[in-house]
Amino acid sequence: MHAVDHVIRQSLYSDVALIRQVSEYIINSGGKRMRPALVLLSAGCFNYSGSAHHTLAAVVEFIHTATLLHDDVVDESELRRGRETANALFGNAASVLVGDFLYSRAFQMMVAVDNMEVMRILSD
Numbered sequence: 001m002h003a004v005d006h007v008i009r010q011s012l013y014s015d016v017a018l019i020r021q022v023s024e025y026i027i028n029s030g031g032k033r034m035r036p037a038l039v040l041l042s043a044g045c046f047n048y049s050g051s052a053h054h055t056l057a058a059v060v061e062f063i064h065t066a067t068l069l070h071d072d073v074v075d076e077s078e079l080r081r082g083r084e085t086a087n088a089l090f091g092n093a094a095s096v097l098v099g100d101f102l103y104s105r106a107f108q109m110m111v112a113v114d115n116m117e118v119m120r121i122l123s124d
Contacts, residue, residue: 008027
């Protein structure tokens with residue numbers, strides 16, 4: 001999971017300060033990271049020996065987080081896991097922007113893995 005967290009932090013970088021600020025808030029808000037853990041466990045079950053599983057675990061987390069950001073805007077949620085939602089703190093526009101950023105970055109990361117089967121599965 002440390003390797004996944006490293007990929008997440010590297011991949012969050014943006015020249016746009018607001019994106020960095022909201023992204024850091026969301027990623028540091030806790031959460032169990034169950035989806036990335038399942039990716040790593042699945043890789044272990046199949047004796048995968050490469051490093052793409054760290055990137056793909058981060059991809060899954062980014063897609064999940066993007067959907068949460070958008071969901072909080074649609075539902076006008078003010079709290080998630082006992083903390084203020086990004087839209088409550090930064091506004092709806094910033095939350096949608098960062099959700100779109102995370103979703104787009106996830107696809108950039110998938111393309112970097114260069115595996116059409118992975119891209120097909122995750123895009124579906």
